[in-house]
Amino acid sequence: MGEKRTYTTHIAVVASAIGLSLAAWGAAALTDPGAASGSGAGAAPGTSAPGERGGQTDKGPERVRPEQVPVSIAHAAEAGGSAVNITIDDGPDPRWTPKMLDILKENDVKAVFCMVGPNAKAHPQLVKRIVAEGHRLCDHTMDHDTSMDRKSVAYQKKQILDAKKLIEDASGGAKVEYYRAPGGAFTPDSRRIAAAAGMRPLGWNVDTKDFERPGTASIVRTVKNELSNGPTILFHDGGGDRRQTVAALDQVLPWLKQRGHTFSFPVRTTP
Helix, strand or coil, X not given: CHHHHHHHHHHHHHHHHHHHHHHHHHHHHHHCHHHHHCCCCCCCCCCCCCCCCCCCECCCCCCECCCCCCCCCECCECCCCCCEEEEEECXXXXXXXXXXXXHHHHCCCCEEEEXXXXXXXXXXXXXXXXXXXXXXXXXXXXXXXXXXXXXXXXXHHHHHHHHHHHHHHHHCCCCEEEECCHHHCCCHHHHHHHHHCCCEEECCCEECCHHHCCCHHHHHHHHHHHHHHCCEEEXXXXXXXXXHHHHHHHHXXXXXXXXXXXXXXXXXXXX
16 A cells, blocks of 8 residues: 555656646747747847847757848948058959059958949959959949939949849859948948848048049058048049059058058948
């Protein structure tokens, strides 16, 4: 009789524990539908909110969250601190881009090249060289229309996405990581279009005005005087005679190093 009573008591305890577990499971299913199925379909810790860094991985097998690219205009350097970002617009150009690439290579500096779509299509060998040497690609639209902020959303979308396609094709499939509006003609719509396509809107802090060809000394002086504005410096390798820019870049990069600056890329996501 003692053994039978002990056995019966054990069954009652096990049944009670199972009941409590089922009750807890039922409560979880009511508050998180994903918990019931084990799919993780409900909101989970680490889910990226708008503007937060994406690319996080769930504990489940091979569940990688897509990267979240903010719509805000980037200026900061990924490396932070005293790092600066060299950005070069309007090319590629068969005369000036190779010279600038040579200077960048001599100084062990990486840059962002903001390309006009048809120029990339016309010079795929230069686009491929830019990628092979570790620089990043940026979409600078199809026609460099500085008034595109006053055009329709459909027009802006075509300018941005058609250029992205041409640059990707010319590069052999490399990622276009940024979008820079011609003349800074950003709109909320153009920034949204770019971010949705995986490209961070990219601004600048130091405009060298090199497109006006003010003289090499003036370009260098502008960099020195305006660097306190922020880390992203704007040069041009297309849109005209860029010999002054080439000469200025050759002086600016060693000067920046002497001043203790390192070189980085602009931020793409928000930490």
